[in-house]
Amino acid sequence: MNTEIKNIKKDYLIIGNSAAGISAAESIRKNDKKASIAILTMEKYPNYSKPLITYYLAGKLDLDRINFKDRDFYKKNNIELCLEKKAVMLNPQERFVLTGDGSKYFYKKLLIACGAKPAIPPIKVRDENESVSSLDREIGKIRGAFTLTTLEDAVEIKKYINDYSIKSASILGGGLIGLKAAEAFLELGININVIELSEMLLSASFDKTASGIIEDRIKQAGSNIITGQTIEEIIINNGAVLGLKLTNGNKIKCSLLIVAAGVLPDDAIFKDTAIKTDKGIIVNEKMQTSIPDIYAAGDAVKSYDILSGQPKNLAIWPAAVRQGSVAGMNMSGRPAIYKGGFLMNSVEILGVPVISLGLSNAEINASPAEIKVYIVHDALKKIYRKILVRNDRIIGVILLGAIERAGIYYGLIYNSIDISELKDKVAREDFGIIQLPADYRKHLVVGEGIEV
Numbered sequence: 001m002n003t004e005i006k007n008i009k010k011d012y013l014i015i016g017n018s019a020a021g022i023s024a025a026e027s028i029r030k031n032d033k034k035a036s037i038a039i040l041t042m043e044k045y046p047n048y049s050k051p052l053i054t055y056y057l058a059g060k061l062d063l064d065r066i067n068f069k070d071r072d073f074y075k076k077n078n079i080e081l082c083l084e085k086k087a088v089m090l091n092p093q094e095r096f097v098l099t100g101d102g103s104k105y106f107y108k109k110l111l112i113a114c115g116a117k118p119a120i121p122p123i124k125v126r127d128e129n130e131s132v133s134s135l136d137r138e139i140g141k142i143r144g145a146f147t148l149t150t151l152e153d154a155v156e157i158k159k160y161i162n163d164y165s166i167k168s169a170s171i172l173g174g175g176l177i178g179l180k181a182a183e184a185f186l187e188l189g190i191n192i193n194v195i196e197l198s199e200m201l202l203s204a205s206f207d208k209t210a211s212g213i214i215e216d217r218i219k220q221a222g223s224n225i226i227t228g229q230t231i232e233e234i235i236i237n238n239g240a241v242l243g244l245k246l247t248n249g250n251k252i253k254c255s256l257l258i259v260a261a262g263v264l265p266d267d268a269i270f271k272d273t274a275i276k277t278d279k280g281i282i283v284n285e286k287m288q289t290s291i292p293d294i295y296a297a298g299d300a301v302k303s304y305d306i307l308s309g310q311p312k313n314l315a316i317w318p319a320a321v322r323q324g325s326v327a328g329m330n331m332s333g334r335p336a337i338y339k340g341g342f343l344m345n346s347v348e349i350l351g352v353p354v355i356s357l358g359l360s361n362a363e364i365n366a367s368p369a370e371i372k373v374y375i376v377h378d379a380l381k382k383i384y385r386k387i388l389v390r391n392d393r394i395i396g397v398i399l400l401g402a403i404e405r406a407g408i409y410y411g412l413i414y415n416s417i418d419i420s421e422l423k424d425k426v427a428r429e430d431f432g433i434i435q436l437p438a439d440y441r442k443h444l445v446v447g448e449g450i451e452v
């Protein structure tokens with residue numbers, strides 16, 4: 001680690017070297033060829049695709065194939081990448097960011113793209129010698145208990161699995177990160193217990209049918225799903241996890257626990273500033289915070305869900321990339337607007353791929369008159385396709401087992417296309433470009449004068 005303490009001056013300073021931060025840096029460089037740009041990251045890896053860390057864990061990708069920008073990206077774009085530089089404090093009056101080693105990075109424009117941190121539920125940690133603590137204090141210290149949001153987490157988990165020849169694991173949380181961990185462990189032949197507080201997996205996006213199909217698949221493979229429960233206590237001995245006590249009193253032996261109970265925007269750096277937050281940094285359409293020369297993008301912000309019309313933290317990679325790009329353009333003087341987005345998930349469990357888009361279970365709390373649901377379900381083939389339509393527009397999709405044309409559905413939702421003429425066809429497996437409204441088909445075709 002570079003421990004030299006300095007005062008550094010940059011035109012553009014970016015906290016975060018991932019989807020949002022790098023996308024912003026690219027936009028800035030496109031518009032401003034000469035300005036100085038620095039990116040701070042508290043991690044030691046140059047850059048990596050977060051959605052791929054569980055593929056690394058599963059042994060499907062090596063460390064040298066997990067990056068999404070080439071090694072020479074920073075040099076080619078004249079961007080200074082500052083690895084292992086943790087921003088610890090922001091001083092907006094004097095316009096600098098203090099890093100853990102005492103250096104001050106002065107900026108003209110700042111982007112906060114520091115992502116989210118793992119949410120740690122209130123769980124007791126009981127040592128066998130009867131001393132009691134809490135998981136938020138102990139996580140990172142207990143051998144065998146991990147979060148999984150960074151490449152370093154995945155590297156440590158992989159090492160732990162190899163060092164201790166782990167054959168079974170428990171995962172707290174059946175959301176996206178929990179299911180991706182499950183996918184990796186099942187690939188490695190590790191039996192799992194998924195412990196999920198709600199009554200179904202991926203409850204933000206799935207419905208009972210989709211969750212049921214995935215649950216059955218996991219159970220058939222000899223693993224376990226426990227819904228409607230959480231962990232009350234983690235039992236440890238000599239600093240290592242030994243077992244779990246659930247809220248129903250059941251006990252589970254455990255030597256590897258993944259805490260995947262969601263993520264929370266990380267506000268540690270700016271909580272004592274005038275930057276307005278509400279479970280995420282509040283930004284306007286330009287991705288500007290309440291302090292004019294400070295922008296924010298990605299998992300750290302509360303952005304806007306175009307389907308619910310509500311402010312929402314859209315903690316997904318494509319939203320972070322788009323928001324970063326819009327922030328970078330505005331920071332470098334080219335007006336751009338982020339109109340909002342919607343949630344998407346993609347995961348594959350034991351050969352069953354699932355994609356969900358938008359308000360994919362909104363019918364649960366709506367009347368049939370408000371939201372129409374079109375379903376194709378083939379239980380034998382494990383195919384389930386559900387399309388939700390409100391006011392003749394698709395607002396949600398679950399594609400399970402047959403995920404073709406997810407991109408078309410994405411476009412129909414994002415562009416709010418009227419699908420009144422093809423409602424009964426929308427869930428079919430052969431649904432494709434040819435059924436789309438003629439005007440929209442033209443919009444999809446690349447190249448002049450091509451008629452479809």
Ligand SMILES: Cc1cc2nc3c(=O)[nH]c(=O)nc-3n(C[C@H](O)[C@H](O)[C@H](O)COP(=O)(O)OP(=O)(O)OC[C@H]3O[C@@H](n4cnc5c(N)ncnc54)[C@H](O)[C@@H]3O)c2cc1C
Pocket residue numbers: 015016017018019020021040041042043050051052053054085086087088113114115116148149150176177180266269297298299300314315316317318320344345346
């Ligand atoms: C296991 C997993 C699987 C996922 N799978 C998918 C998927 O399939 N599809 C999808 O769309 N999304 C997925 N996501 C979500 C997606 O990865 C995030 O939405 C995206 O990475 C957010 O990008 P970001 O740039 O806002 O922040 P992050 O990617 O979280 O990056 C934050 C950056 O800020 C740096 N940083 C943080 N704090 C500081 C500090 N104090 N000082 C200096 N640097 C700091 C970090 O080092 C990092 O470089 C997944 C996430 C995880 C964890």
